[in-house]
Amino acid sequence: MKAQEYTVSKHNFEECMKCTVCTVYCPVLQVNPLYPGPKQAGPDGERLRLKDPFFFNYTLKYCMNCKRCEVACPSGVGVADLIQASRIKYDRTPPKLRDRILASTDLMGSLARPFAPVVNAVTGLGIAKSVMDATLKIDHRRSFPKYSGRSFEAWLRKRAAQQAAFPEQVAYFHGCYVNYNNPQLGKDLVKVLNALGVGVQLLDHEKCCGIALITNGMSKQATRHAEHNVGIIRQAVLERRLPVVTTSSSCTLTLRDEYPNLLGVDNADVRASVLMAVRYIFERLEAGATLRFKPGFRKKVAYHVPCHMERLGWGVFSERLLRMIPGVEFTLLDSACCGIAGTYGFKKENYEASQAVGAALFEQIRSVDPEVVACDCETCKWQIEMSTGYRVENPISILAESIEQ
Ligand code: SF4
Ligand code: SF4
Structure with missing residues (x-):
């Protein structure tokens, strides 16, 4: 008989004391009877999956990766990470065309931006939504975010010299949303940081953080994005001596935690330097800066x-x-x-x-x-x-x- 290989999980499933608190906090479990819930899908399921991948359950796709189970868990079990890691490891279903489109935020943004008024008008039409519902299974009741005709990167590049004149500097990981949909948020951040005497620089060609690639079964592409982004963050933090600020909580969680925990991309040397701008600004005000x-x-x-x-x-x-x-x-x-x-x-x-x-x-x-x-x-x-x-x-x-x- 072949000896059973036992692997200790880095997501701490051995610490589960079966209190079921996570099941109370899982929003999907309350509304979708097909979903087994965080305890069963996470630590309980992991014990079985380690014995035999046959026990991988495809209903794990219903997990939203919201991490509420992890916040609730009194034992520090990486419940959502266990679920996402098992999807990455065992789920061999190829992503649908719809999932590839939804996950490719960078590509879709760069394609849509030059034709923003037309794209915005068409995606707002009932007939277009019905077609996408029938063909791609993107629900027709959903509204699509509008694209901007000019990217945030282009706007900030024009002001690079002016930003460089400030006595202190940060690098900004703006994310796809600010670059393609809402450059105004990036401009607002520049206004606040400039008022604090801080100039804003771009990273050296950031890529989408990859969160949508992870959750849509495209972990190889997500890993490539992670390796690139950690490389340019490393360059900013270690060579240019700049902290990296962000304005999206999901990008930030991905850059700091999903990269090492789900994709195996080590960021330990720079993780602490990636901060939400609200934290960076709050700490400066606490230290005596004023607005x-x-x-x-x-x-x-x-x-x-x-x-x-x-x-x-x-x-x-x-x-x-x-x-x-x-x-x-x-x-x-x-x-x-x-x-x-x-x-x-x-x-x-x-x-x-x-x-x-x-x-x-x-x-x-x-x-x-x-x-x-x-x-x-x-x-x-x-x-x-x-x-x-x-x-x-x-x-x-x-x-x-x-x-x-
Ligand atoms: S991450 Fe998944 S299992 Fe955890 S609370 Fe959210 S939906 Fe439920
Ligand atoms: S909350 Fe944590 S300890 Fe309790 S059942 Fe869920 S994973 Fe286990």
Whole structure:
């Protein structure tokens, strides 16, 4: 008889004490009876999968990788990582055309940008949505993010000399969303950092962080992106001596944690230098830096902490910054998942579950009735705006609006 090979998991499944707390916090388990839940899919399933890959269960694709189970687990088990790592290791189903399109945010952005007005008009048409629903299984009820005609990179390159004149510098990992959809968020970050005496530089040709590639079964491509991005971050941090700031909580979690934990790309020498800009700014203000706020600024803001921001443990920085702005009437929304989980909620088979997961959050936003919802994640923004009609802005944009030039 062949000896059973036993591998100790780096995701700590041996520490599971079977308390089932994670099952209470899993948003998918509450709405999708096909999903086995974090305990069964994570540590319980891992014991079986290590004995025989036959026990890999294809319903693990329903996991949104929101990481709420990991935040809840009192034993520090990497529950979501166990699930995603097993999908990477055992799932041999080739990604569908739809999943390749949804995951290729960099490519789609660069193709759409030169024709942004036409692309935006066409993707907003009911007939186009029906065609995509019938052919690709992208749900017709979903709204698509608009593309910008000019990239953030082009905008910042034109200002490279002006930015270099500031006494201090940071490198900015802007992500696909800022580059192709919302350059204004990048401009808002530049405004705030410049007001603090800090110039902003680009990294040396960043690629998409790869989170959508990971969750859509394209881990080889994601690993190539990770190796490239860690290389240019290393160059910025170790050679140019710059911290790297970000404005997307999902990109940040991917750069810091998914690369080593899911893709095996070592970033230990630079991980601590990759920070959400809200943390970087908050720490500078705590250290004595000041911003000049506009007199008479008034805004009723409700802050939604994205799931990945909770996993980073950094929602407190956005909250403290927003509370610091004179004239902001602030509400911290209850901890809840919005249900979109990147590309997950775009898929026809997930649409109902996605909206059911977000329902409690949508209801609370309506009851608070803010002028603007603050949130550090672009896909939460799409989901909340589509589902409630309320405007959603990154905390950095609200901060930029509140300060003098
Ligand atoms: S990552 Fe989210 S969806 Fe997946 S098991 Fe954990 S709580 Fe559930
Ligand atoms: S919360 Fe953690 S310890 Fe409890 S069952 Fe889930 S994985 Fe196990």
